[in-house]
Amino acid sequence: MIYEVVKSTGDVSVSGCHSAELATDTFDLLNISPAASQNSYFYNISLATGEDDIRLLLNGQELTQEVPSQGVTTNETIFQIETGDFFVKGSGVSPSERIEINFSDSTPVKSISKVYYNVDTGGTFIGTGEYGSSLKTSIGGRYASSYFTDYDYFLNGQKVYSGVGIGVSAGSDGTGFIPFFGVGLTYGGVVTADNKNEFKYTAYRKPVRTCKETGSGPDFLNETGFIEGRTNYYINGIQQSPESYLEIFSGVSMIKSGVSANISGELRKGLPITSLLL
Secondary structure, eight states: OOEEEEETTOOTTOOSOOOTTTTOOOTTSSSBOOEEETTEEEOOTTTOOOTTOEEEEETTEEOOBOOOEEEEETTEEEEEOSSOSEEOOOTTSOHHHHTEEEEOTTOOOOTTOOEEEEEOTTOEEEEESSSSHHHHHHHHTTOSSEEGGGEEEEETTEEEEETBEEEEEEOSEETOEEEEOBOSTTTOOOBOTTTGGGOEEEEEEOOSSOEEEEESSGGGTTTTOOOTTOEEEEETTEEOOGGGSOOOOOOOOOOOSSOEEEOOSOOBTTBOOOEEEO
C-alpha cells in the first residue's frame, strides 16, 4: 500500500489563518460536494471560473478537465473535447448551462457515484501515447520554466509518486525535465512500448505552500501536523472521500508527566473545572 497526504498549507510558518496575501484562503476550495440531480452535477461558479480550474474526482479517481472547442450550426453551439473526461461551458451560454459539469461519453458517472471537486487555478496538462514527453510539451506551453516537483502527476486518473510510478528524465528543472512513467528500477512505472498507447498522463501545478508526505504505511502520516479542511488523502493513488477518514491532530509534540493542568471548556451546572495531574 502507498499512502500520501497532500496539505495545501505546507509551509510550517503558516497557521490556520485565512489570508489571500499568504495564499492560505483555501478552506472552501478542497473536497467540495457538487450539487446533483439524477445524473447531472453542478459546481459553484462563485468559487471557480470553471473552464480550467476544476479537479474533479469520480469514486476517488482524478478526471481530466479539458477546455472544449466550439462550433456553431443552425441555432446551436456544439462543444467538443478530445482527450478530457469532462468540461464546463464558459461565457455565452445560460447560467444553468454554465454551472453544469458535462462528462464525456466514456466517463462512467452515475447517480450513485461519489463525486467531489477541488478548485485549482494552476492549470491542467495532458499527454498521451508515449512515456511522458508529450506531457512536458503540454506543461511548457503554459510554464516555459518550472521544476519537476512543481506538479502532481496522474496516470489514467491514479496518482503516481516519484520513485513509485514516475521519475524524471533529463534535468529536473527549467526546460530540461521530462516526466517518465516507464518501467525499471529508476522509475518504477508500468508503461512499456507495448502498452504506452493505453495511458493518459496528467499533471496539475501545485498551489503555493503545498507539501506532501508519502510512505508505505499509515503511521507516518502528518508527522508535521495539518490544518483541518486543507488535506487530500490518497491510498494507492486513489483519493479518499472526506467521510472515510478523520482529521484529528492535537498539536501535542511532547507529553510530560507530573505537571498540573486544567481541563477547560463548557461548564455544566454543578460541574466545576477540575485540576488534572498528567
